[in-house]
Amino acid sequence: EGFFAVSYDVAMVNPFWAAYRVSPAQVANYTAGRHGFRKDPDLTALGAPQASPSSSPAYNSTWNLGHLAPSRVMSFSAEAKYSTYTSANAAPQFWSFNQQEWRVLEDRIFDWIAENRTLAVVTGVWYADR
Numbered sequence: 001e002g003f004f005a006v007s008y009d010v011a012m013v014n015p016f017w018a019a020y021r022v023s024p025a026q027v028a029n030y031t032a033g034r035h036g037f038r039k040d041p042d043l044t045a046l047g048a049p050q051a052s053p054s055s056s057p058a059y060n061s062t063w064n065l066g067h068l069a070p071s072r073v074m075s076f077s078a079e080a081k082y083s084t085y086t087s088a089n090a091a092p093q094f095w096s097f098n099q100q101e102w103r104v105l106e107d108r109i110f111d112w113i114a115e116n117r118t119l120a121v122v123t124g125v126w127y128a129d130r
Contacts, residue, residue, distance in 0.1 A: 003080040004069040006088045009125075013049050014091055017124035018068035026076035027113045033081070037065050040088035050087040066093030068123045070106040073113065091125045 004020035039050050068089050075081040083089075093102060113119050 003074055003083050004089070006068070008043060008048060008088055010048055012127070013051050014125060015068055015088055017122055018089055019120070019122040020069045020074065021118065021120040022073055022076070022113050023118040024113055024116045027073065027110060029076045030072075031075040031078050031081050034071070035082055035085040037085050037087065037090050040086035043086075043088055052087075062095055063092045064095045064098040065090040066098045066102055067106070068125075069121075070109065072106060073110050073121075 004018050006018045007016040008014075009016040039052065043050050067084055068091060069084050071081050071084040074084045109119065109121060
C-alpha cells in the first residue's frame with residue numbers, strides 16, 4: 001500500500017519500528033472512524049508469525065494495541081487509515097500510556113503537520129529486558 005514502512009521483529013512477533021511522512025495537505029483530508037485490528041496480509045503472505053489482534057492474551061485490560069503509525073495522522077484517505085489497523089503496525093502498550101501520553105503525542109504530531117509542517121516520523125518499540 002505504501003503509506004508507511006514497517007520493520008517487523010519475527011522473533012518477538014511484534015513490529016520493531018514504523019516510518020511515515022505526511023504533509024499538511026494530507027491531514028486536511030481527515031477521514032473519521034475506527035476499524036478493528038486484523039492480521040497483516042503482507043506478513044501472512046510471507047508466512048511470518050503474528051499475534052491475533054482480536055484474540056491474543058497479550059491484549060487485555062492492562063495492555064492495549066498501540067499504533068506505531070497513528071490512524072489519525074494516516075487518515076488522509078480511507079485506505080491509508082485502514083492500513084494502520086494491522087498486526088504489523090500494532091504493539092502492546094500499557095493501557096494508561098496508550099490512552100494518555102501516547103495519545104497526546106499522536107494528537108500533537110497531527111497538530112504540527114496541520115500547522116503547515118511536513119513531518120517524517122519514525123516510531124518504535126523498546127523492551128525493558130531485551
